[in-house]
Amino acid sequence: MVVRYQKTIAQLHALVDDQVVPGVSYTIFDGEEKTEEVFGASQLQPTTQPLWQGALYDVASLTKVVGTTTVMMQLVQDGKLSVDDEICRYLPTFGDERVTIRHLMTHTSGITGYIPNRNQLRPDQLTQALLGLHVGEDFNQRVKYADIGFIYLGWIIEHFYHRPVQQVIQEAVLTPLGMDQSTFQPIAAQCVPTEIQPQRGLIRGSTHDPKGYILGEHCGCAGLFSSLSDLTRFGQAMVTDNLAGILTNETMDHLFVDQTPMPGYHGRSFGWRVLPTCDNQPHMVIYHTGYTGTWMILDRQTKQGFIMLSNRVHPSANNPEFIERRHQLVQTYLQEK
Template sequence: MYKKTKEKINDFIDEGIFPGASFSFVLDEGTEDHTWGNAQLYPTVEPLKPSLLFDVASLTKVVCTTTVVLQLMEAGTINIDAPFKNYYAAFEDEKITIRHLLTHTSDIQSYIENRDALSKEELKAAYNKVQAGTDLGQKVAYTDTGTILLGFMLEKLFDKDVITVFKERVLQPMDMSESLFLPKDPSTIIPTENHLVRGLIRGQTHDPKAFILAEHAANAGLFTNLTDLKKFTAMYLNEGLYKENRILKKNTIHSLLIDQTPNQKGHRSLGWDLKTDLTGQSILFHTGYTGTFLLIDPIGKEGFVFLSNRVHPVDKRAEYIKKRDELIETYLIEKNNKQR
């Protein structure tokens, strides 16, 4: 299955685009899983093992934050078109809605001076003061800030640290027992960047904002592996059901395949990016900065889970993105040919 896609992944490992990769083609009838290459190249070479956990960076947004926000929307606890401030009073801007934050259309002016030198309390206070720009609702500009703010809202609504909310409402109901936040044992974690200031990052969140916010971070911070992300993907392919647990409603899953930006011209859904396959069908897509992505086709009942630590030992983002896009294009062509 997916011979050319697998060949391309193997070639990219040989070229040093990423040290190794753990990936799965998820279908209704089963999965095909592979773990190739190395987990670490510096200071010593370590082989990649399926049990090791990846820092999946912004996949945290769709696996955890988006899932819980959608659950609250289904329950009628929140109205995504109401001002965000209605649910998180500490936020100062009264114009931004939850939809703006979920679809990255808030035009939020998120520059924070000396951001990485602030304490978690100082950083949270700074985020409470950010304001929308003049293009509010008109254009998509991807930012971590919206998801960080949604995490603060969840903490207020549940009166718990956001990572506790994620454990209780996402990880536990889907038996994602190998996934965790704030790891205690670095040896179980695949390292990311050999950072100029932080040194080799292993067992700590790569994203600098989530690293500071720690238990309050909703934009990144999830450490997981193929085993658990296949469960999450299967839930989407099963229209929101994981075994006997209803995680999301069927109509919610289908609504995500529609452009949810305010002007319906932004090609983004609630939390998710939208890609179009070769048949014209929308499929759900999201990436993680560290070298991860999810592609889920709830209609065609297929998913592609890809995990790498492409920032290790050196972050070569532009080179990786070009190769990642080639990989996705190859997969979509093979997917189309297989389904015909």
Template sequence: MTETDDAITQLITDHIVPGASWAVLAPDSVATHVAGMAQVLPTAEPLRPNMAYDLASLTKVLGTTTVFLQAVEEKRVTPDAALADFIPGFHQPTTFRQALTHTSGLEGYIPHRDSLPAKALKAALIEAMQVTGECDRQVVYRDVNLLLVGWALETIYGAPIQDLIETRVLTPLGLSGASFHPDPAQCVPTSYDDTTQRVRRGLVHDPKSAILGAHSGAAGLFATLGDLVRFSEFVFGTRQAAAFPALAYRDLVRDQTKNGLGRTLGWDLRQGAGALWLYHTGYTGTFWLLQPQLQRGLIVLTNRVHPRVNLDFLARRDEIVAGFLASASSPA
């Protein structure tokens, strides 16, 4: 066991998460681990290999960003094209690049957001967003950025974004355990309702994505550890498929903001081992680090929202990421 493995195992021991599935990727090896429980309430259930997790915002990078990069390779769009050219009713000057790097500065208040039906929520998000002084000056992570990118891609390809992700990413790349409509019995539960004594299982945890359904490119995807390992191998170039936008991905590992704010298209960036790493997190307790040139990575899937949200997880996650990057920088 490495220090990273020990740190993740300690999350379970300290009851920060009920269980975890994780993988450490190296050029010639993939070490996978499954430990702990899938759920602790209302009854205890052990975590099994190949269970699907609610990926939360990892949907943004595995799904929506990949479809966008496909569109770039097909010359249907450029990063600096305006979203307003593809989204009826959206009149802000925001570009795909600004939305994908979360430097759009878009902000807006929507009353009773989580109680609106899908059509009304989409309309409200399109109409309420206004560009603020944060634009190109500050990274402010907001789901609406990737929702907008997804709606623009719907116009480009003529189908809901989740359908596009299924047909253009999941199926052609062989991500057989990934789905927006998983078998609940194969899913790791998320939240637990004390009143009904029921768990949320196989249904997206994110409220906006639960309302928007097939039209949410911000969350909603369930997948196994094996699916993320397989996708990582496409990023590394050790797997190839016509559907994978390899050329666009090769250009991804660099700061793509206007003022050096440390993000690329879809992904955050971290420094380690003399290189930039692609990085993203998900609210449910998922996080993913990849360095394509070094062919190294870390994938961690947990259910930190079961039985309820654990705020201590965030600092521990950041410690694990920092420790992993430090070990990657150390001589073998």
């Protein structure tokens, strides 16, 4: 299998060789067969430290799909709610009756607005400010990726469970799947660091996302720390047995098609991005990234997947080259798979 993905693997190594990221942990799998490597450094500053097998990464927005999306789809398949329910039914403080759960899950809600001193607010102040945002001209017109929708979805989950969303994700997803290394409260020494910031110093073992840092266990858009082996377990379960039966076959079918409310193809399913494959039998794969330097691509039809973890925001988040390299890597993988 290594021969099959040699261009993809060469580009992954080039990320480290060219100092785009400190280190890389990846798995490429075809069913039960897999190739995985861990190489490079875990950190470059204040001292260079080697990367190790089993390291925990701040997976950032992979929290959205591993955790929040999975729990929301459980609620849908259990008949607790519909994706076309208005969100003000569950979040009455939010006043616009046009926005539905579908809009939140496909990033088509158009919710926007500026929050002064956002990163200095207390949790209650930030919650109030986020619920006070308004719907702009992008509503139901185009996909505009944003965290706010999944923060709202986390609070909708809390409406049903009466517990913080991150506790629900732990109980409803991580524990049943045996993702024993994954956690929202990691031991710092087990984590690769992310950014060095003036206010927070070297961030290690707490979420890099500023909104997630303030909201803590009430944040559904970020905050999960996970290992390569746990995310491989998740990915293989997604493409082989409907997440070990957590989701139904029908629910899984819905995740692999465009679910945006506008006519035509816009590349967004519930939570996930959907991409067409490059092979002789074109079909959709699901894909998501994390700001910190992570991504996951899963193909249910061929039972293949690609999980890549890095801390590309270390020592600085100012790393535009990573975004271009990521796009190239995804295209190379889709061509080679």
